Amino acid sequence: MSKNIETTGAVIHVLDEGQGDTALVFLHYWGGSARTWRHVVAQLKDRTRCVSLDLRGWGRSVALDGRYDLDAMAGDVSEVIASLGLTRCILVGHSMGGKVAQIVAAKGAGALLGLVLIAPSPPTGMPVPAGVREAMLASYQNAEGVNEALKILCHRQLPEEDRRQVVEDTLRGATGAKREWTTTGMLARLDGIAGIGILTLIAVGDCDQVERADSLREIYGEILPAAEFRILPGVGHLSPLEAPADVAEACSNLLSAVAAG
Template sequence: MSWSLAMSKNIETTGAVIHVLDDGQGDTALVFLHYWGGSARTWRHVVAQLKDRARCVSLDLRGWGRSVALDGRYDLDAMAGDVSEVIAKMGLTRCILVGHSMGGKAAQIVAAKGASALVGLVLIAPSPPTGMPVPAGMREAMLASYQNAEGVNEALKILCHRQLPEEDRRQVVEDTLRGAAGAKREWTTAGMLARLDGVAGIGIPTLIAVGDCDHVERADSLREIYGEILPAAEFHILPGVGHLSPLEAPADIAEACSNLLSAVAAG
């Protein structure tokens, strides 16, 4: 099954309709949650390398891609609730959550609740549970950059270390501009600042990966934060990679996911 033939589904959750791409097969499902500005297709290169080994379920988080927040909520708790409901409604009984940046923060909320279906957690350049103390002016500039193609292309100069192929660059622009105004605003005004409770209690195998050229979530800072909060987590540095690692270095991300798949299979 090619990516273009992945099964497209719309799943009703509390207050939203969540669009999902379902590909591959296997006893354990990898559930992918994208960054602020992305969509389910952010993961397409990663899924292409994993779908022969595992079921790959990629979500458009509420307000992004084809997903709609019927109740107008775009906060992290609503987002995490959608993820839990999608897992339950799809009948997934063994899952590894794979969250990137904003999606990583949502993944930490889901994992902290201790759902029985979760057997592993992969955090890719995650927004940390301590919150990001970004000055208001910088957050306003971030939001402004997501309003037009020129702004998104400028943002890519910060988000990426490696130059993206033209097709991927166009995809990033399209996905970003397609995002709901409320979803864009919520992250910069509240989501990225939010502190999370319970993350230290996550007891499933966890792998954290971040590029050494990431200017959004810096490797040294994340190593220090998670070294205290999740000391048992594996921490991987991706050489020469910026913040958009699922697009910049999909083979590295697929390898990280594959390694955790092997670890949870071994028990």
């Protein structure tokens, strides 16, 4: 079911599928949308409820107040969870969405039982030079640029339908949403992440050129040493599209751990 939920300063588009006591709440990468998760959700919705968000400025979500910062996105997520009446949920965040998920978890939302971070943007910030960040932003302005970016984002070639989806979702993003991440969001350092006490699984492709597996293992080994760390073999950065079965398995495993705990 597709629905729009009004939050503080935004209207957030949500895809709500399946049913179950515990919901998986999916947050996409910079350039994606709720439908980034469609292959993953297809493998999980018969088991549990799956809620996929268009983060503000992406897909069909609109920032009425013009804010596209991480705190605003995290606030939207918390308000959507409350609006849907979710009392048991697991956040699944990819890349930028993973950073948003960490903020929500650090604030200790009562309904949150687990965290799946897929190639997450780390809480230490990404020390990317200004020139590289400007080139990233420029590549998101036209189809040619997005197709060039896909050569870095993906290790496996995407099916044509998925490639077109990535191009459409990227170009549809609001100008402010595109710029906020490259100027502020990816650089931001997060507080309180070490205090996250819920079950956490971190998965990253061993061919990811954006979030390197070795770097993430070192960072999270210090900040969240109890988290499970999983390598996805032969996978690049866009694992929800490149390897949806692997991502669905990670979500399913944490869902089982939460149910057993």
